[in-house]
Amino acid sequence: MRVEAAVLVTSILLAGCAAGRVGGDGESRSPTHVGGDGESRSPTHVEVGASFPELTRASRALREAERQGAGADRLAAMHLALARDQLARGRRRLSIGDLEGARWLFLRAEADADVAALVVREAGLRDAARRTLDEVSVLAGSRE
Amino acid sequence: MLKALRLFAVTAALAGCARPGGVPAVELAAARTAVAQAQASPLSLLAPDALRAAEQALLVAEREAHDRPRAASARDAAYVARRRAQCSQLASLVESDRRTLENARRAAAALRARGAPSSERHLGQSPR
Numbered sequence: 089m090r091v092e093a094a095v096l097v098t099s100i101l102l103a104g105c106a107a108g109r110v111g112g113d114g115e116s117r118s119p120t121h122v123g124g125d126g127e128s129r130s131p132t133h134v135e136v137g138a139s140f141p142e143l144t145r146a147s148r149a150l151r152e153a154e155r156q157g158a159g160a161d162r163l164a165a166m167h168l169a170l171a172r173d174q175l176a177r178g179r180r181r182l183s184i185g186d187l188e189g190a191r192w193l194f195l196r197a198e199a200d201a202d203v204a205a206l207v208v209r210e211a212g213l214r215d216a217a218r219r220t221l222d223e224v225s226v227l228a229g230s231r232e
Numbered sequence: 233m234l235k236a237l238r239l240f241a242v243t244a245a246l247a248g249c250a251r252p253g254g255v256p257a258v259e260l261a262a263a264r265t266a267v268a269q270a271q272a273s274p275l276s277l278l279a280p281d282a283l284r285a286a287e288q289a290l291l292v293a294e295r296e297a298h299d300r301p302r303a304a305s306a307r308d309a310a311y312v313a314r315r316r317a318q319c320s321q322l323a324s325l326v327e328s329d330r331r332t333l334e335n336a337r338r339a340a341a342a343l344r345a346r347g348a349p350s351s352e353r354h355l356g357q358s359p360r
Contacts, residue, residue: 189304192304192305195308199312202319203315210326213326213333217333220337224339228343
C-alpha cells in the first residue's frame with residue numbers, strides 16, 4: 089500500500105513538473121535542439137550570428153539605443169538594462185541549444201532596446217520643440 | 233494515510249500546472265490593454281507602421297496563449313506585444329514632436345525674415 093502511494097505521488101509530481109520545464113533563468117521553455125538528427129549540440133558564436141537574425145536585430149537595436157544616449161535617461165536606461173539582460177540570457181540559452189527560448193529573449197531584448205531609443209529620442213525632440221516655441225514667442229513679442 | 237497522500241499529490245500536481253499557466257493570462261491582458269490604448273490614441277495615425285507592429289505582436293501573443301498556454305513563449309510574446317504597444321505610442325509622440333519642431337522653426341524663420349531681432353544663434357543649436 090505504501091509503495092503504491094509513493095509511486096502515485098511521484099508520478100503525479102513528475103507529470104506536474106514536466107508540464108512546464110523550468111530553465112536556468114527560472115522560466116519554462118520548450119527547447120529546440122540545434123541538430124536535426126536529434127542530437128543536442130552547442131552552437132558556436134559564429135554559427136549563431138550567421139543563422140540567428142533575431143540576435144543580429146537585437147544587438148543592432150541595443151547599439152542604436154546606446155548611440156542615442158539611452159543610458160543618460162532614467163526610463164530609457166531601465167529599458168536598456170532589460171535589453172542587455174535579455175540579450176545575455178538569450179545568448180546563454182543559445183549556448184545550450186535552446187533555440188526557441190533564445191529567439192524569444194532576443195525579441196524581448198529588441199523590443200526593450202527600441203523602447204529605450206524612442207524614449208530618449210522623444211525627450212530630445214520634445215525639449216527642442218519647447219525651446220523653439222519659446223524662441224518664437226520671444227521673436228513675436230519683440231515685434232509688437 | 234493513503235487519502236492524505238492522494239490529496240497532497242493532487243494539490244501538488246495542480247500547483248505545478250497552475251504556476252506557468254496563470255501568468256500569461258495576466259500578461260496577455262496587459263498586452264491587450266496596451267495595444268488598445270495605442271489604437272485609441274489620436275496620434276497613432278502619425279506612426280501607422282509602429283501601430284501595425286504592435287497589433288501584429290498581439291496576434292502572435294494571442295496565438296501563443298491559445299496554442300501553448302503554459303509555455304514560456306506565451307509570456308514572452310505577451311511581453312513583446314506590450315513593448316511594441318509602448319513603441320507605437322512613443323513613435324507617435326516622436327512624429328508629433330518632430331512636426332511641432334518643424335513648424336516652430338518655420339515660424340521663427342518667418343519672424344526673423346520680417347525683421348525681428350536675429351535669434352539665429354539660439355535656433356541654430358542642435359535639438360539635443
